[in-house]
Amino acid sequence: KNRFCSSSMNQLGGEFVNGRPLPTDTRERIVELAESGVRPCEISRQLQVSHGCVSKILKRYRLFGTTHPGLIGGSKPKVATPDVVRRIREYKGNNPQIFAWQIRESLQKEGICPSDKLPSVSSINRIVRSNRRIVFNNDGTIT
Structure with missing residues (x-):
């Protein structure tokens, strides 16, 4: 375990690091299960990930076609050229x-x-x- 990040346990028994994205393999598994017809609430229980997190990842996948998390921080592009x-x-x-x-x-x-x-x-x-x-x-x- 990384000693610089303390992980916590969610209500479903899954481990997470607050403020950090879900691991890529878990994100991809969420999409695979959804595409095979598994309902989000069942995906949530199986993978021990909150229902809100499952919904957010599936929405992102529908909108952008990717399971990658959004960027954290960074600066806005300059519009005053x-x-x-x-x-x-x-x-x-x-x-x-x-x-x-x-x-x-x-x-x-x-x-x-x-x-x-x-x-x-x-x-x-x-x-x-x-x-x-x-x-x-x-x-x-x-x-």
């Missing part, structure tokens, strides 16, 4: 009064970003803020 940042700065430069949500709508309407790749309003505001440059004029005013 250099082109998108440039366009955000153009919108704000052309209309300093424009709101971030309006910029977001324009990015989508003009086909610059598909709806699933739109930067958030807070990301747009961060880009706009980072674009501000403080310039001191000869007369002491700030531009």
